[in-house]
Amino acid sequence: MIHRIGGAVAALLLLGMTPPPAAGAGWPADHADPRPAAGDVALPMPCGGRMIFRRVETFGPAHWLADQKVRLGTGDPDLGFREDLRFDHVVGGLSTGGKPDRRHFLMGKYEVSAAQYAAVMAGCDALPAQGGLPKDDAGWFDAVDFTRRYSEWLLANHKDKLPMEDGAPGFVRLPTEVEWEFAARGGNRVQPAQEVARTFPMDGPLTDYVAHADPRSCDGMTQFIGSLKPNPLGLHDMLGNVGEIVMDAYRSTAQGRLHGQVGGFVVRGGSCLTSANDVRTAERHEEPFFAADTGGVRRPPFTGFRVVVGMQVATSQSRIEALKADARRGVQAAAPVAVADLPAAARALAVQAPTPAMADSLNRLASEIGAEMRRRTEVEADGARMAVRSAAMLMRGYRDEMVQVEKLDEQLKLLGAELRARGEKTRDAYLNRARITGEAYLSHLVSATETFGAEALRRQLPQVEAALDFPGAEGLRAMTRRFVQHAQTYQQKRPTDLSPLLADCRRPLE
Numbered sequence: 001m002i003h004r005i006g007g008a009v010a011a012l013l014l015l016g017m018t019p020p021p022a023a024g025a026g027w028p029a030d031h032a033d034p035r036p037a038a039g040d041v042a043l044p045m046p047c048g049g050r051m052i053f054r055r056v057e058t059f060g061p062a063h064w065l066a067d068q069k070v071r072l073g074t075g076d077p078d079l080g081f082r083e084d085l086r087f088d089h090v091v092g093g094l095s096t097g098g099k100p101d102r103r104h105f106l107m108g109k110y111e112v113s114a115a116q117y118a119a120v121m122a123g124c125d126a127l128p129a130q131g132g133l134p135k136d137d138a139g140w141f142d143a144v145d146f147t148r149r150y151s152e153w154l155l156a157n158h159k160d161k162l163p164m165e166d167g168a169p170g171f172v173r174l175p176t177e178v179e180w181e182f183a184a185r186g187g188n189r190v191q192p193a194q195e196v197a198r199t200f201p202m203d204g205p206l207t208d209y210v211a212h213a214d215p216r217s218c219d220g221m222t223q224f225i226g227s228l229k230p231n232p233l234g235l236h237d238m239l240g241n242v243g244e245i246v247m248d249a250y251r252s253t254a255q256g257r258l259h260g261q262v263g264g265f266v267v268r269g270g271s272c273l274t275s276a277n278d279v280r281t282a283e284r285h286e287e288p289f290f291a292a293d294t295g296g297v298r299r300p301p302f303t304g305f306r307v308v309v310g311m312q313v314a315t316s317q318s319r320i321e322a323l324k325a326d327a328r329r330g331v332q333a334a335a336p337v338a339v340a341d342l343p344a345a346a347r348a349l350a351v352q353a354p355t356p357a358m359a360d361s362l363n364r365l366a367s368e369i370g371a372e373m374r375r376r377t378e379v380e381a382d383g384a385r386m387a388v389r390s391a392a393m394l395m396r397g398y399r400d401e402m403v404q405v406e407k408l409d410e411q412l413k414l415l416g417a418e419l420r421a422r423g424e425k426t427r428d429a430y431l432n433r434a435r436i437t438g439e440a441y442l443s444h445l446v447s448a449t450e451t452f453g454a455e456a457l458r459r460q461l462p463q464v465e466a467a468l469d470f471p472g473a474e475g476l477r478a479m480t481r482r483f484v485q486h487a488q489t490y491q492q493k494r495p496t497d498l499s500p501l502l503a504d505c506r507r508p509l510e
Contacts, residue, residue: 093311
């Protein structure tokens, strides 16, 4: 594909960025990391280059078989055959301090650039002058071969730079579809209500974040990596520019799940060929592995990829034993004893069954009961976490509105009669909103405590706080803790007058 490079350079100049110099001048920063940011993780590359990654946090209960439930897809009925709303699970292979409750994976901050691809696949003499453009016209085999060669180079030359888990080094691979969409939506940096939006939250027009099919955007050419603003995780070009190949083979969606037929490979996120109306985080389409006209590898236009740092699951014998132990006690830890005994009782009967067919039926029944119990427990945990986060948002709204009331009361003291009358109307409007928000908070407190119980809400507090572990969310974390305290007070005392709890919402945060 021929790209109109002159226009791309002009676009960079308008953005205040320096166009990449010729390859002979070395490896320019714009070819690997044009927008450095706090939290970046760098791995070396051949020819003196770098690959930049961002942490994508996942949360779950503190055991190795725990994972995070995530929502995927869209509710558009016309796209139900390939993007139907469904739930899946994700968890990072890297832990903090070897503990299973704080886990993450590393995702490429940018799409793999032309310079990075050339350095791994063709050598230093092949670095292109316009190496800051994304690698495109790529096929699935190209992307997979890149990850293989890059992993081999890292393991041979910079093994000590790779993240380690339980003594085992990580490796570079393509992201799974679940990892890709979870990260594209903003991961745990977005509120639950924003997960179902068409795109991640944007503070400005679409053209500030997404290179798409518009004369004011792509205008028929790929854009340099990092030209536009990142998503909430600090990832650039998750939507638009070039479509991104993922590891999974394509499957349609059918009634909230993946269909059983496996097809070609999956390309995510749209590209410079995608119209503004079609830009969405759920976008996915199928490409054949091979071109029907030539019989060779299929390399679609405006198609590239980004990579993640992954980790094997069974890193050691001790980790295998931990996984076995978590599998054995998983149901028992999630349900009352009498209920948790049902799968074990069915398996015990299977041992004594008079025929192999009956034993198989009983073992299948035990598995189905266990799966249903885990599903129900997971649904309850999701609801409890949502209740804690929603309570914090209501508390923040009430506090903010009451602050405005107090400010206006002070200002009214300084105004004359005519202006004071107008100001009182504004003050009364804030006071009425605060009353409505306060009543909503207390109603939510009662409903959540009666539905889940104070202890269940408290158990979800670490995961909610972890999901809010980013700059600017300190107040919300404190409010989640205060809400749990209110739930415990309500459950213990069952007060008929809840106004002291509402007043406590305004107490300084700790």
